[in-house]
């Protein structure tokens with residue numbers, strides 16, 4: 001088993017209503033020098049979170065104690081840029097298990113699914129509703145129900161369904177990863193390899 | 199069934215399709231570098247697995263390496279540690295390793311094609327998003343995350359749903375002073391950074407046919423910046439000519455057999471795409487970016503667009519311009535700059551240095567400009583020397599550094615200082631990409647050369 005399984009997550013959420021949040025913001029390149037997967041949460045959004053003297057910037061949402069939770073809500077086109085899985089690790093290690101946005105960059109989304117962070121894509125309207133509700137009341141809880149593929153604002157009951165590939169859903173529910181699957185079909189892969197042209 | 203180029207390559211690599219799930223895709227070539235691989239190798243160790251096909255796996259050190267004094271031990275202990283980890287992992291698993299100082303060392307996407315590892319019709323992955331570069335040869339090439347690196351090491355396969363297909367056709371002739379980089383920045387400015395998300399792009403039309411292999415690599419390299427997983431161009435005589443006789447290219451009878459496959463690699467007449475776009479090549483000008491993502495680009499002669507003219511939120515747009523220290527409606531021409539960076543897997547090949555040298559020849563570097571000239575590989579470095587370009591560059595007041603990714607992602611010491619403006623031939627102008635607080639203007643080697651000579655943003659056509 002590669003990571004904790006995911007079923008229903010009920011949590012308050014942290015709003016980050018910025019568009020095109022790229023992986024260089026999520027984790028700047030200078031923090032990619034580790035040879036183990038440890039401590040990336042400390043540098044999540046490093047340059048938005050801390051100034052050049054390493055003091056927390058008060059106006060950044062992660063430094064605002066009002067907002068807490070296991071769900072990160074981001075603006076359109078979240079996670080664009082590089083393929084660094086460190087970005088997904090940083091999100092996970094900081095304590096988020098789910099990222100909500102109206103649009104995700106491909107590789108980031110894949111990376112999240114591979115390490116047990118659920119990317120939930122909602123409509124632009126619903127994303128706005130979530131931002132407004134949270135800003136109005138930071139104690140607002142979201143319920144992310146993977147079996148039902150549904151996200152709901154607990155206080156108002158407003159909800160929306162989201163899509164996830166059936167195979168990936170099964171993996172998330174069980175905490176399996178792709179290597180477990182591929183390892184089981186290795187002889188089929190080897191047969192295939194012998195007949196490739198290149 | 200009529201098939202696109204992409205269909206042909208993808209379908210011939212599917213080991214099995216999972217119902218309502220991804221395809222299991224066989225990977226022909228896996229490129230590995232020091233930054234995104236150590237955790238993957240650690241994963242193998244924890245699962246007690248070996249690398250399934252070491253002969254299909256190639257490791258080079260590039261992201262984290264210094265670009266001066268490469269003969270000395272790497273000063274930064276963290277970087278040193280990461281480089282050592284790659285060397286040891288390569289040794290343990292019997293993978294070819296082109297480390298620092300090795301004659302074949304260089305940026306992963308530059309050395310792959312140079313040694314014929316990159317071939318038409320192949321599936322190629324690497325833990326770096328600009329793996330899309332290799333699509334220039336008619337390969338399906340894309341970047342992957344570290345879990346996927348582990349997956350490919352262990353099983354030579356990856357699990358991916360088949361992306362949608364887009365074709366971008368550009369006919370016509372490019373104007374004087376317009377380079378492949380401008381073509382790519384032009385497309386991204388039209389599509390935005392998410393315009394091709396979920397798609398794999400095929401570039402077609404006269405403009406791409408006319409490009410050299412180097413130029414095609416620059417275009418395919420930047421596919422990821424419009425959100426696409428990758429981009430590809432059908433192989434032709436130019437492609438075969440380029441790869442013939444390279445170290446890892448098939449020889450003799452194997453070449454003929456491979457050619458049999460390669461010659462089938464084109465989009466069938468009437469094959470369908472999920473999306474088709476076309477542009478007129480003669481309408482493209484030299485481009486430059488003014489904001490904090492590669493989609494925020496414009497013709498170098500135009501004014502910075504007003505917030506109401508662009509897609510996306512006004513607040514995000516304002517934040518971006520504030521970071522750059524620019525205002526809407528301003529002209530970019532004449533704005534002072536501090537640094538010039540020529541290099542990266544986007545524009546760090548020999549043609550790029552030729553273009554740069556062509557402009558700076560018999561001129562002098564502007565005194566206010568610090569210039570970092572970083573070849574993409576040792577092969578490029580050697581060619582610069584052999585072709586006499588080094589002399590031209592040095593005479594004009596430029597020095598050459600040693601190969602690596604350098605200021606493209608500023609993981610080593612090559613960081614642009616906070617607040618400074620850098621005209622860069624690399625691929626990303628995100629906040630802090632080239633160092634905390636650095637302000638990046640993406641452009642072609644010609645625009646970079648014009649800036650290096652004049653100390654400000656200058657239309658290179660005035661200098662040619």
Ligand code: SF4
Pocket residue numbers: 260261305306307326327328542543544602603606607624625
């Ligand atoms: S030059 Fe830049 S984009 Fe290219 S491989 Fe290196 S870091 Fe990645």
